[in-house]
Amino acid sequence: MARLTSKLIVAAALAATAGCAKKRPEVLPPAPAETAPTTTAPADNYGQNTGVQPGSAEDFKQSVVSDTVHFDTDKYDIDPQARSILDSQAQWLQKYPNVRITVEGHCDERGTREYNLALGERRANAAANYLIARGVAASRVNTISYGKERPIALGSNPEAWAQNRRAVTVVLG
Structure with missing residues (x-):
């Protein structure tokens, strides 16, 4: 009898926790704040005193083909143009081995919230996996999906x- 009771308790506990999947928050965190660039003397012809700290977010944006x-x-497949962009990012990241990144996945406004969050995650993972494959x-790599929640272009057109x-x-940072 005690054995049957133990099995029923374990089964009830498993059933109770099976529906406890982690849910995305209703409200997404705010966008990362822009940091003020470090100001020093302007660059001379020999690349000295550029005013941008090597290994910083600003250095990354100036040094790679694109951050996007x-x-x-x-x-969510990586096409040749995306490869070129991600290759330049991988080269910069190998130059600064202590820098950590987050790859954000985004979608357009069409589709459900759930569909776009999943697609954004696949896009972020595709880019992150490419960088990882490049060394x-x-x-050092985190991913997050914002789905359609953070558009950079407003409008309902192609x-x-x-x-x-x-x-x-x-x-x-």
Whole structure:
């Protein structure tokens, strides 16, 4: 009898916790704050005193082809243009091995919130996995999906949608 009771208690506990999946918060955290660039003397012809600290987020933005890769509708594959951008990011990240990044996945306004969060996650993971394959340590790379919650282009047209389908690499301070 005690054995049956123990099994029933364990079964009830498993059933109770099975529905406790982690849910996304209703309100997303605010966008990362822009930091004021370090100001020093302007750059001379020999690249000295550029005013940007090496290994900083500002240095990253100035040194790589782009911090953003774009995707086709409902896609998350890395095309040749995205490879070129991510290769430049990987080279910069290898130069600064202590820098950590977050790759943000974004979508256009079409589709449900849940669909876009999942697609944004696949986009962020595709970009992050490419960087990792190029030698960036996985422990330095985080991913997050914002789905359609943070558009950079407002409007309901193909041009705005194309700009919003993206993965953005953000250097953490």
